[in-house]
Structure formats: C-alpha cells, structure tokens
Amino acid sequence: MINSQDTRPQPIPASSLAKLSMNVLLPTPLWLYAHLAQPQSLILQIIFRVGFSLPLLCELYPALKKGKSERPTLVLSFLKDLPQSASFFKLHATKRLMDDLMTFNPRPTDIVVAIMGMTGSGKSTFISLCTNEDVTIGHNLTGCTQEIKIYKCPWSLDVDIYLADTPGFDDTNRSDTDVLTDIATWLTKSYTQNVKLNGIIYLHRITDPRMQGSAKKNLFMFKKLCGTSVLENVALISTMWEAVAQADGERREKELINTAEFWGVLIKHGAKVDRHQNIRGSAIRLLKHFVKNKQMTMSIQKEMVSENKDLDQTQAGIELESEYRKEKEKFTRELEETRRMMKEALVARDQESAEMLRQYEADMCRKVEKVAQDREQLQISMEKMHAKAIADYERRIKEQQARIEMDKKETEKERERYRKQEEETKMALISLRQHQVSTDALQREKEAIQHKLEHTVQLLDTLSVPDTKTTIQYRTRSTPGPNRIQEHICLALQGPFYYFIGPAKDQ
Incomplete structure (x- = not known):
C-alpha cells in the first residue's frame, strides 16, 4: 500500500534552530560556525560529518551560494537565535566570524585589489557593478565605508x-588617524598571513572642478601608503x-595628468590612467588589467612588518603628523587672535x-585638543x-548582544x-454581541405589543358607538440603565365614552 503522506524533508526556519537540543549544538566544534564564510564545499562536508539533518542543509545552502559579504548575516542570525545559556559560545563564535572578515x-x-579614493568618489558603486552584490552606497558627505570590507568577484x-x-581620509565621522589605523591594520594583518595585493584602483570624481584641499590630502596619503616601487600596479580612474x-x-x-602634485608624479613612476563609465x-574591463599582475608589497607593509x-x-604617519602640526599651528594662531579680540570687546564693554x-x-x-589626541x-x-x-x-560584539537583548525586551x-x-x-x-441580543429581543417585544394593541383597538371599535372610532398613540421611552437599552411603550386609548393612558403591558 502506498503511503500518501509527504515525507520529503522540509527546511527549518531560522527561528526554529534555537530549539535544537543543546546536546547537539554545544559539542559541535566552534570553528564549524566561524567558518561558515569559507567555500561552500567545505561547509557541506562539515554539516554532513557532524550529523546535521538534511532540512538544516536545505536551509543553509541557498545563503552559502551568495557572496562572502552576505554570509556573515546568516551566521549572526543563526547565533542570535541560540538560547541565553549559549552566550559564551555565541560571543566566541561571533568573534571568530569578525576575525575572518x-x-x-x-x-x-x-x-x-584595493579600492581607494575620497568619500563619494564611487568606490561602493564600482564594487557593486563588479560583484553584483548590494554594497551600501552613500548619497551625502557622510561616508558609508567605515572599515575595510572584502567583496568577492567570481572570475x-x-x-x-x-x-x-x-574608507577615505575625508570621512566626516572619523579622524584621519582612525582611517589610517584601520587601513594599516588590515594591510599588515593580511601581509603577515601572506596575503598580498595585486593592485590598487584609486578613484577620483571628474565632476570636481579643481583638486580641493581634502582631495589633495587624500592623494598625498595614498602616495605615502603605496611608495613609488608599486605604482606600476596602480590605476588612477576618473569616475562620473x-x-x-x-x-x-x-x-x-x-590637468590631473599634467600637474606633478596631482597625478603627474604617480604616472611618472608607472601608474596607469583610465576612465570608468559607470556600467558593469x-x-x-578595468579589473582585467590586474589579472596578470604580480603581487606587491606596499610601503607601509614593509615599514611596519619588516622594519618594525x-x-x-x-611615511604615511609622518605625512599625517605634518598635517596635524599645520592644523595645530593654524588653530593656535586663531585661538590667540580670538583671545586678543575678546579682551578688546571686554574693554569696550x-x-x-x-x-x-x-x-x-x-x-x-x-x-x-582633538589634534593633540590624534597625534598621540x-x-x-x-x-x-x-x-x-x-x-x-x-x-x-558586546554592543550587538546588548542590542539583541534590547530587541528581545522590546519584542516582549x-x-x-x-x-x-x-x-x-x-x-x-x-x-457588542450582548447589546445586539438585547436590542433584537426588545425589537421582538415591541412588535408583539404593537400587534396586541392593534388587536385591542379593533375589539374596542366593535364595542363602541356607531360612527366613532378608538384612537391609539404609543411611543417608546428610555429609562436609565446600562447603555440605556431598557425601554417601555406608553399607550393612549380614546373612545367616545372613555380615555385611558398608561404603560402598555402584555397583561
């Protein structure tokens, strides 16, 4: 006999994963979850080896086909649904995940390939076109890229x-020291793990009428980060x-090409110039230039890793220190001038x-004070x-956990x-139903009384003197009560020899 029941494995929703027995989840190696961002072939093998069910595999596999930048969202969602008893596990798994990023x-x-340039030069848009991934794009002077993010472009x-x-060195929310520290941290960390760049794309928006102060500073910092020996692997790309x-x-x-302090020096040492037309x-086409490039060592990697x-x-730090020194001198002069003017204003009352x-x-x-802190x-x-x-x-991670707990409380x-x-x-x-029932009952009672009254009038008419007729008047009155639904009918009877008025009743 054929069983008509559907026995196919059904995907488990992410919210249901938290209900899995902790006897299964906790003994599982920590790196299982931290390495969900690795190639999908590895994760498939791991899932089979630890005995996860086919429904769980069906739930995870579609997300693993996406780009690496989207996989952490899946993992964090999985970790978020684990019970509070697994908080230690969640903390360390999330830490490993962030380290993998x-x-x-x-x-x-x-x-x-590193994508560099000022805020608003089109870095995120360029990456979106290359990877077909949804990269957050800013539409104002506030930069959206506040840390190094890696995106995979299958080739x-x-x-x-x-x-x-x-991030760019003109970020409105962060100091140049923070930006340089983030870039240097990622470059040196990758370099120590033998991950080297094959090239750098530096983007500049052609809509700018001239090279402004922030654009110059960004370009100077870029030069110091790279050094001259790797400029053959650099592409200067104009956008928009x-x-x-x-x-x-x-x-x-x-003007950019012919001015030495702009692109001129970089081109002299081998940097290439090209245009980006804002289409995939x-x-x-621009990425193709880097496929055959050899790996390179940037100046800041050599200085911090090899020379300690x-x-x-x-060189980048010295350049930034010079900028800070100029800023401090400028602010100090303005401060002294302000104090002088303030004394004059007080004298003049x-x-x-x-x-x-x-x-x-x-x-x-x-x-x-801020400049002094950044220099330090x-x-x-x-x-x-x-x-x-x-x-x-x-x-x-702790802030994320606090937000999760706050969200849980808000949800409750x-x-x-x-x-x-x-x-x-x-x-x-x-x-409302009770009121409706009471109203219906009152209506039925009203109709019954009216019917009896009409019958009574007919009877009285038959007993009256010829050529006379009994008249009847009745009206509904309300008496105080719940919702004012208690009502009664007043009756008035008038004939040739009698007159009666009073409450109408069934008797």
Missing part, C-alpha cells in the same frame, strides 16, 4: 578577484563622466561680541594595532501590548 584566506591563484574556475573597500560635459571632463583629466562592462616601525614612523568670542574660543580649544594615537605599533582591532571587535513589550489589545477587543466584541 578582517583576514580572509584567498587561494594562491586569486587576485586581491574563472581557478581565479576569483577580491575587492577591498576602504556621465555627470559632466565631455569637454569639461577632458580638460580636468588633462566598464568595471570588468610604529605607525607614526612610517561689548558683551554680545565678547560672548560670541568666548564660544569661538571654546571651539578652538576643542579642536587643538599615531604612536602605535603593529602589535598594538592588531590588539586594538580585536578589542574593537569584542566591543562591537510589543507582545504584551498586542495581548492586551486583543483581550480588550474580545471584551468589546462580547459586549
């Missing part, structure tokens, strides 16, 4: 191209040609101007940078609120 392990045949059977999205007149774009491009075909220099002793100058003085003092943070070794990165990851509050609303709705429906 910072130090990935490409194959020897893979290509690694061939033996080669994948990894694109490193880096669709947003500028062709003649204006060509004039600005020519253009992005892929602190960050402030590297101009209290309004004096108050404005006090606020400006306080602002200048904060800026001077440059004095850091590679080991301390890596330790700081781990500490930052742990802090973010919402559930309680909805439960109360549902209870109130039920009570209201019951009251």
Whole structure:
C-alpha cells in the first residue's frame, strides 16, 4: 500500500534552530560556525560529518551560494537565535566570524585589489557593478565605508578577484588617524598571513572642478601608503563622466595628468590612467588589467612588518603628523587672535561680541585638543594595532548582544501590548454581541405589543358607538440603565365614552 503522506524533508526556519537540543549544538566544534564564510564545499562536508539533518542543509545552502559579504548575516542570525545559556559560545563564535572578515584566506591563484579614493568618489558603486552584490552606497558627505570590507568577484574556475573597500581620509565621522589605523591594520594583518595585493584602483570624481584641499590630502596619503616601487600596479580612474560635459571632463583629466602634485608624479613612476563609465562592462574591463599582475608589497607593509616601525614612523604617519602640526599651528594662531579680540570687546564693554568670542574660543580649544589626541594615537605599533582591532571587535560584539537583548525586551513589550489589545477587543466584541441580543429581543417585544394593541383597538371599535372610532398613540421611552437599552411603550386609548393612558403591558 502506498503511503500518501509527504515525507520529503522540509527546511527549518531560522527561528526554529534555537530549539535544537543543546546536546547537539554545544559539542559541535566552534570553528564549524566561524567558518561558515569559507567555500561552500567545505561547509557541506562539515554539516554532513557532524550529523546535521538534511532540512538544516536545505536551509543553509541557498545563503552559502551568495557572496562572502552576505554570509556573515546568516551566521549572526543563526547565533542570535541560540538560547541565553549559549552566550559564551555565541560571543566566541561571533568573534571568530569578525576575525575572518578582517583576514580572509584567498587561494594562491586569486587576485586581491584595493579600492581607494575620497568619500563619494564611487568606490561602493564600482564594487557593486563588479560583484553584483548590494554594497551600501552613500548619497551625502557622510561616508558609508567605515572599515575595510572584502567583496568577492567570481572570475574563472581557478581565479576569483577580491575587492577591498576602504574608507577615505575625508570621512566626516572619523579622524584621519582612525582611517589610517584601520587601513594599516588590515594591510599588515593580511601581509603577515601572506596575503598580498595585486593592485590598487584609486578613484577620483571628474565632476570636481579643481583638486580641493581634502582631495589633495587624500592623494598625498595614498602616495605615502603605496611608495613609488608599486605604482606600476596602480590605476588612477576618473569616475562620473556621465555627470559632466565631455569637454569639461577632458580638460580636468588633462590637468590631473599634467600637474606633478596631482597625478603627474604617480604616472611618472608607472601608474596607469583610465576612465570608468559607470556600467558593469566598464568595471570588468578595468579589473582585467590586474589579472596578470604580480603581487606587491606596499610601503607601509614593509615599514611596519619588516622594519618594525610604529605607525607614526612610517611615511604615511609622518605625512599625517605634518598635517596635524599645520592644523595645530593654524588653530593656535586663531585661538590667540580670538583671545586678543575678546579682551578688546571686554574693554569696550561689548558683551554680545565678547560672548560670541568666548564660544569661538571654546571651539578652538576643542579642536587643538582633538589634534593633540590624534597625534598621540599615531604612536602605535603593529602589535598594538592588531590588539586594538580585536578589542574593537569584542566591543562591537558586546554592543550587538546588548542590542539583541534590547530587541528581545522590546519584542516582549510589543507582545504584551498586542495581548492586551486583543483581550480588550474580545471584551468589546462580547459586549457588542450582548447589546445586539438585547436590542433584537426588545425589537421582538415591541412588535408583539404593537400587534396586541392593534388587536385591542379593533375589539374596542366593535364595542363602541356607531360612527366613532378608538384612537391609539404609543411611543417608546428610555429609562436609565446600562447603555440605556431598557425601554417601555406608553399607550393612549380614546373612545367616545372613555380615555385611558398608561404603560402598555402584555397583561
């Protein structure tokens, strides 16, 4: 006899994973979860070996086919659904996952390319076109890239191209020291694990009429990070040609190429110049130039790893230190001038101007103090940078856990609120039904009384003097009561020899 019941394995929702027995989850090796971001062939083998059910495999496999940048979301969702008793396990698994994001392990045949440039130059858009992944794109002066993120661009059977999205040195939310520290941490960490770059794409928006101060600073820092020996593996790419007149774009491009302090020096040492047309075909064409490139060692990698220099002793650190020194001198001069003007305002008893100058003085003092802090943070070794990165990851993990717990509490509050609303709705429906029943009963009673009254009138008419007729008037009155639904009918009878008025009753 054939069993008609469907016995095919059904996928388990992510929320149901938390209900799996902890006797299965906790003994499973920690690296099982931390390595969910590894190639899917490995994860499939692991899942089979530890005895996970086929439904769980059906749930995980579609997400594992996506890019590496999307896999951590799956893992974090899985870890979030585990019970509170597994908090220690969740903390360390998430830590391993975050560490994998910072130090990935490409194959020897893979290509690694760093994408650099100012905030808003089109780095995230370029990566989105290359990878077909949804990369967060900013639409204002606030940068969306606040850490190094790696995106995989499948290229061939033996080669994948990894694109490193880096923050710009003009980020409105972070200091240049923080940006340099993040870039240096990732470059040195990767270098110590024998992961080297094959090239760098530096993006510059051609819509800028001239090279502004922030753009110059970003370019100078880029030069110091690279050094001159690796510039043959650098491509200087202008973007946003669709947003500028062709003649204006060509004039600005020519100025960039011919000016030594802009692109001129870089081109002299072997850097290539090209244009990006903001379509996928253009992005892929630019990547082709790096497929046959040899691996390179950037100046900051050599200085911090091989020569064991602190960050402030590297060429990039020295350049940033010089910028900070200039800023401090500028702010100090402005502070002195402000104090002089404030004294003059006090002598002249101009209290309004004096108050404005006090606020400006306080602002200048904060800026001077911030510059001093940024300069001090440059004095850091590679080991301390890596330790700081781990500490930052742990802090973010704890913040993520705190947000998860807060979300749980908010969810419980919402559930309680909805439960109360549902209870109130039920009570209201019951009251409404009772009111409807009472109204229906009253209507039936009314109809019965009216019928009896009509019958009584007919009877009285038959007993009356000829050519006379009994008249009947009745009206419904309300008496105080719940919802004012208790009603009675008043009756008025009038004939040739009698008059009666009173409450109408069944008797």
